[in-house]
Amino acid sequence: MRITKAILSALAVSSTVLMSSCFDNLENTPLPPTAYVSIYQGSPDAPAMDIFANANRVNRDPMEFTQVLGYSPFFPGERDFRFAAVNSASSLLEKELELKADSVYSLFVINESAAMDALLVKDEWEEPTPTQAQLRLVHLSPDTESVDLFLNEESTPLLEESSYKDVSDYLELTPGNTVLKIRSSQTGETLLTSGTLDLKGNRVYTLVVRGLGRETSGPKKLDIQLITNYIAY
Structure with a gap:
């Protein structure tokens, strides 16, 4: 799979932008090291939630069970993901995940809320x-x-x-x-x-x-x- 072609095509049909990078001149401008992540909310009894990566909120609207955030760019490296009920200061789950440059991932929020977890899978x-x-x-x-x-x-x-x-x-x-x-x-x-x-x-x-x-x-x-x-x- 050609990572750049695949994910830029996916981004073209996604309305979610997680990083304020400029992609106006993709043909002529080298892209910075980037990982791409899609997030699926698979915890059936979890409340509508906000999702954060290193304190930056990654979803615009509260994320409900079965909803998907399309592939979007993230800085690579160790990222502290936090999942919280909307407008709550406490977390339902915090998990550190490593994202590698030029890689594509799906992040699945799993299990019932009392035992919530996050499953990161490399998509190939x-x-x-x-x-x-x-x-x-x-x-x-x-x-x-x-x-x-x-x-x-x-x-x-x-x-x-x-x-x-x-x-x-x-x-x-x-x-x-x-x-x-x-x-x-x-x-x-x-x-x-x-x-x-x-x-x-x-x-x-x-x-x-x-x-x-x-x-x-x-x-x-x-x-x-x-x-x-x-x-x-």
Whole structure:
């Protein structure tokens, strides 16, 4: 993956800016050493929160469960991330994470608020083509067993034995209408089924298993969410 091309394309479709750097003359101006981070709020019972990196607030609006901040630039090095309820002086979580220059990350806020944590993953994909999409699975449901991922009516899983906090590699898919199914690795029971999704070429996707298996209704219930990481324009 060509980091600069991939992330600048992603930034073009993101409305979130975390650093006051000037990117007006990208073609002619060397970029400073930079890491790029996307943040996903996967803590089902956490309050709307503000997120800080070395005391700098990184979200404009309160961040709710299932919301995503697109890839945005951060200074590399050791960064002290702090997660707090909106307008609260106390923290729900503080965690020091190392960001490396010219690297791309996803930061997942995980677990219920009493045991909240943050999972930093380095994102690495191949440049997608018009005839190929890429998809990874991220298991963020703390009370759900290991799961398998199936496509359409296929009997062989695309991914097996994904446990809580597992993040798979990106796998290649044929674009087109696709139904994604999440089944228990232990019992084979279908836990979740998507509608028909139009997966497109030139795209990199993340499928998140999120929420709580014990919840049968409401916003915290077990569900899946498809996120577009990158579009090759």
